[in-house]
Amino acid sequence: MEELTKQQPVLESSTIIRLQCLTHLTDYLPVPPLQLQAHTNPLDHNPYFHPISGFYLSPTDVILRNILFDLHTSSNNNYTSGGQLELAAYHRAGPRQHIYFDPATGHVRAAIVTCGGLCPGMNTVIRELVVGLWELYGVREIFGIKAGYRGFYSDQVDDHLPLNPRMVHDLHKRGGTMLETSRGGFDLHQIVNAIQDRGYNQVYIIGGDGTMRGAVKIFDEIKLRKLNIAVAGIPKTVDNDVGIIDRSFGFQTAVEMAQQAISAAHVEAESAVNGIGLVKLMGRSTGHIALHATLSSRDVDCCLIPEMEFYLEGKGGLFEFLESRLKENGHAVVVVAEGAGQNLIPRTEEQIQDKDESGNPVFLDVGGWLKSELKKWWARDHPKELFTVKYIDPTYMIRAVPANATDNLYCTLLAHAAIHGAMAGYTGFVCGPINGNYGYIPVQEVAEAKNVVDTNDHKWAWVRSVTNQPDFART
Numbered sequence: 001m002e003e004l005t006k007q008q009p010v011l012e013s014s015t016i017i018r019l020q021c022l023t024h025l026t027d028y029l030p031v032p033p034l035q036l037q038a039h040t041n042p043l044d045h046n047p048y049f050h051p052i053s054g055f056y057l058s059p060t061d062v063i064l065r066n067i068l069f070d071l072h073t074s075s076n077n078n079y080t081s082g083g084q085l086e087l088a089a090y091h092r093a094g095p096r097q098h099i100y101f102d103p104a105t106g107h108v109r110a111a112i113v114t115c116g117g118l119c120p121g122m123n124t125v126i127r128e129l130v131v132g133l134w135e136l137y138g139v140r141e142i143f144g145i146k147a148g149y150r151g152f153y154s155d156q157v158d159d160h161l162p163l164n165p166r167m168v169h170d171l172h173k174r175g176g177t178m179l180e181t182s183r184g185g186f187d188l189h190q191i192v193n194a195i196q197d198r199g200y201n202q203v204y205i206i207g208g209d210g211t212m213r214g215a216v217k218i219f220d221e222i223k224l225r226k227l228n229i230a231v232a233g234i235p236k237t238v239d240n241d242v243g244i245i246d247r248s249f250g251f252q253t254a255v256e257m258a259q260q261a262i263s264a265a266h267v268e269a270e271s272a273v274n275g276i277g278l279v280k281l282m283g284r285s286t287g288h289i290a291l292h293a294t295l296s297s298r299d300v301d302c303c304l305i306p307e308m309e310f311y312l313e314g315k316g317g318l319f320e321f322l323e324s325r326l327k328e329n330g331h332a333v334v335v336v337a338e339g340a341g342q343n344l345i346p347r348t349e350e351q352i353q354d355k356d357e358s359g360n361p362v363f364l365d366v367g368g369w370l371k372s373e374l375k376k377w378w379a380r381d382h383p384k385e386l387f388t389v390k391y392i393d394p395t396y397m398i399r400a401v402p403a404n405a406t407d408n409l410y411c412t413l414l415a416h417a418a419i420h421g422a423m424a425g426y427t428g429f430v431c432g433p434i435n436g437n438y439g440y441i442p443v444q445e446v447a448e449a450k451n452v453v454d455t456n457d458h459k460w461a462w463v464r465s466v467t468n469q470p471d472f473a474r475t
Ligand SMILES: Nc1ncnc2c1ncn2[C@@H]1O[C@H](COP(=O)(O)OP(=O)(O)O)[C@@H](O)[C@H]1O
Pocket: 115, 116, 117, 148, 149, 150, 182, 183, 184, 185, 186, 207, 208, 209, 210, 211, 212, 213, 214, 215, 217, 236, 237, 357, 358, 359, 360
């Protein structure tokens, strides 16, 4: 192929920037109601900020979703049939010159809720939402909704907990969520009625894919009722399965914790005769934690993830591979994501149908099953040889810890991005890093996008080269 030189023209086509539509409260509220007046941003008078030109972002500040192109070809997805380069863009997150809530007149009443499973950093996001609202915008009415979506309409008085910076001061050092969380309990009308009755006009929703699907419905209902309420989503998932954003907070912390389990499995395996260390890691439908822990540990001989089918017996199967590893090294380490191999585990019809309160499938323990299959295999094929399987299941240990330094900083930026967006009158958005810059993404898009491991890409090839494991799909 001809080499691209400096002299050659690149990108001869014209370019269209397609800005993803972000809803502003003024888009659906009658104009001009008094409460939708624009106010100058109080950061203008904040002693710690000296807004200079370029400090405030405008609606024309955008981030491109895709930043990788093949300059030689017009055959990829970024080109329209007319040969034009079409680039999806999102509004950049950050403070705006004008805001549409006036904290000075006590006009802001914010609610914060955490939903779904735990994830390192949830408490940091809560902390930074409270401190940011209080310190940056002078908001004094901030409430924590207890125990997930159901807390909005619960009849427990203290399920709407008034929050202030003193109460959340040390929160970033603690795992979990001080607000408690839950699955299920989504009742749209009761939730929106409660938001309306309690007078909340900013709702910060911290949660994963399920939570964001709920947030879409809340946002739609709020628009239908023409309420002056901003809805901001903050994407949370230890599995890193939320799409569009670079990664989710807490993920790196979880990968770090997973390393400890893998190291322990490695020590146990190499200290036994024909020892296998087996580690089960979280990942309901995606294997990002298993993949990243495998790549960074280098002690792993085989990584099994939900995105890739595998089998045990016969040519190219797991047993054959482990047998060769045991012969070569005397030990082996297997990492399995909880959602992997579910179709191989015998189960009753009832177990197949089993769902948690949010409607997520309930899995059988792939680690326990694999351990028992490994033992049966060895006893059958090598009855006279020693064999040990040490199974480590650190499931909740990797997510019930405080966020590490990187994740803590990330949580702070996310919380501030959410606050700036809501104060500026944007609604129905999720904030998150896109190619390293923070943006506002329509919540609908986030609810639909899923981040799965692509077993055809370079990263998975890298996993295979590190582990040398079989390519189950292709043998
Ligand atoms: N399709 C949906 N519509 C409305 N609410 C949903 C939907 N899916 C999940 N939820 C609600 O979102 C919350 C969290 O969902 P869940 O799947 O448990 O966790 P996550 O948000 O972390 O993926 C639960 O209260 C659940 O009832």
